[in-house]
Amino acid sequence: MLKKKVKSAVNCFCRMFPDAKNIIDVGCREGYSIEYFLKKDKNPLGIEIKMPKKGYPRIDVRGCVVVDDFLGINITPTGTKDAVFSRHSIEHMDTKAFFKRCSEVLKPGGILFIVFPLQQWATLNRGLDDEKEMLSIEDSMSDFFKEPKDFKTTHFGKTSEFGIKPMDIDYLWVGEKI
Numbered sequence: 001m002l003k004k005k006v007k008s009a010v011n012c013f014c015r016m017f018p019d020a021k022n023i024i025d026v027g028c029r030e031g032y033s034i035e036y037f038l039k040k041d042k043n044p045l046g047i048e049i050k051m052p053k054k055g056y057p058r059i060d061v062r063g064c065v066v067v068d069d070f071l072g073i074n075i076t077p078t079g080t081k082d083a084v085f086s087r088h089s090i091e092h093m094d095t096k097a098f099f100k101r102c103s104e105v106l107k108p109g110g111i112l113f114i115v116f117p118l119q120q121w122a123t124l125n126r127g128l129d130d131e132k133e134m135l136s137i138e139d140s141m142s143d144f145f146k147e148p149k150d151f152k153t154t155h156f157g158k159t160s161e162f163g164i165k166p167m168d169i170d171y172l173w174v175g176e177k178i
């Protein structure tokens, strides 16, 4: 099931940005995205803070995944990646620090493609411990997802609008590095 959801996001990314070749997946966990990006003739680099588990694709794609903290990792040279792809990971990180690191690794015009559960992001990142306290969608995205520093928003909406599974739960935000 998870495999299918990751594949669906990778497929959407590749449809929207066929020319993006050098891609970082932040929080690639089992490495499904890396497997799919390689099949699509891309040059992916997964960054995942946790060690790989036996029996998952990440074991077989050595060299394409770094075990490290994306927020602290030193990637040289900076400003060279075509895109950062990240699915269900931003909500586990400090959003400001995440955007800053993405801005550093991307080249001008580079793409930041984020699939995330908006409610969970707001709950974890904005300190809401009760979902009933959930801000409105517009309020919860106000700081970061309207115009984050260094990025021009190109797409934002429910994943269903873009054909990404699962429908109606997740959101896709895409920005272009200025």
Ligand SMILES: C[S@@+](CC[C@H](N)C(=O)[O-])C[C@H]1O[C@@H](n2cnc3c(N)ncnc32)[C@H](O)[C@@H]1O
Residues within 6 Å of the ligand: 002, 006, 026, 027, 028, 029, 030, 047, 048, 049, 050, 068, 069, 070, 071, 086, 087, 088, 089, 092, 093
């Ligand atoms: C919910 S999982 C999502 C995994 C996968 N992208 C997917 O779509 O199923 C979030 C992942 O982000 C990783 N992660 C969280 N903070 C991170 C950081 N600072 N640097 C790298 N990976 C991180 C976690 O270890 C976890 O594997």
